[in-house]
Amino acid sequence: MKNAIFPGSFDPFTLGHLDIVKKSEKIFDKIVIGIGENDSKKPLFSIEKRKKIIEKIFKKNKKIIVKDYNCLTVDFCKINNLRFIIRGLRNSSDFQKEKELALMNEALDKSIITLFLPCSKKYSIISSSLVKELILKKGEFNKFVPKEILDELKSF
Ligand code: ADP
Numbered sequence: 001m002k003n004a005i006f007p008g009s010f011d012p013f014t015l016g017h018l019d020i021v022k023k024s025e026k027i028f029d030k031i032v033i034g035i036g037e038n039d040s041k042k043p044l045f046s047i048e049k050r051k052k053i054i055e056k057i058f059k060k061n062k063k064i065i066v067k068d069y070n071c072l073t074v075d076f077c078k079i080n081n082l083r084f085i086i087r088g089l090r091n092s093s094d095f096q097k098e099k100e101l102a103l104m105n106e107a108l109d110k111s112i113i114t115l116f117l118p119c120s121k122k123y124s125i126i127s128s129s130l131v132k133e134l135i136l137k138k139g140e141f142n143k144f145v146p147k148e149i150l151d152e153l154k155s156f
Contacts, residue, residue: 002027004084004115007034007073011044012149013054014131016123020088023117025063028084033058034076035068044132049152056148074109085114090124 006024010017010033024031035050037043045053047068058064069076073085085105087098095116102114126144134141135153142150 001029002084003030003032003080003082004028004086005032005034005073005077005080005082006086007036007076009038009041009043009128010035010050010054011038011041011128012131012135012145013050013057014123014126014128014145016088016090016119016126016144017128018057018146019119019123020086020117021058021064024086025061027115028086029063031064031086032080032082033064033066034073035066036073037068037070041129044135045152053148053152057146072108074105074112077112078109083112085112087114087116089116089118090127 004024004027006021008017021031021033033054035047035054037047051066051068054066058066067080077083077085085102087102089095089098098114098116102116105112105114131141131144133139134144
């Protein structure tokens, strides 16, 4: 069994994230979507709400498990017996940032391997922070998120 975690803030979960999960499914038997709080970002949705939305998106998919955590990702991996960390790349600045993070995680635990997956070109402009701003400022965000986010925002 090859198990991996796809960690992130997912506030909100976007079509870019979905693209990375779909690619990861071709490689892994089980993928934990791990929602971690990013203290430097003011949340749009609570962790509980994000978890519910992502569970809805993948409700028919037995390979996907959604969990939240507030410890280090490598510690979460150890506790849950996950050996791979998946991260998505949009551009070279993502790569610089992600490489530092991957090297730090490797220094903390060299048995855990980070795997970078590039997103498809059409998703490379999507970021949760821009989508969040579009939502808060009533811009056009529909084409960047799964329908489950649109459903949730009807009652926003
Ligand atoms: P974090 O706060 O950990 O960066 P995000 O939810 O912003 O959390 O991102 C989680 C992961 O998804 C990161 O690896 C990020 O690079 C990746 N990601 C974000 N947006 C996209 C996208 N449009 N296409 C591919 N990967 C993405």
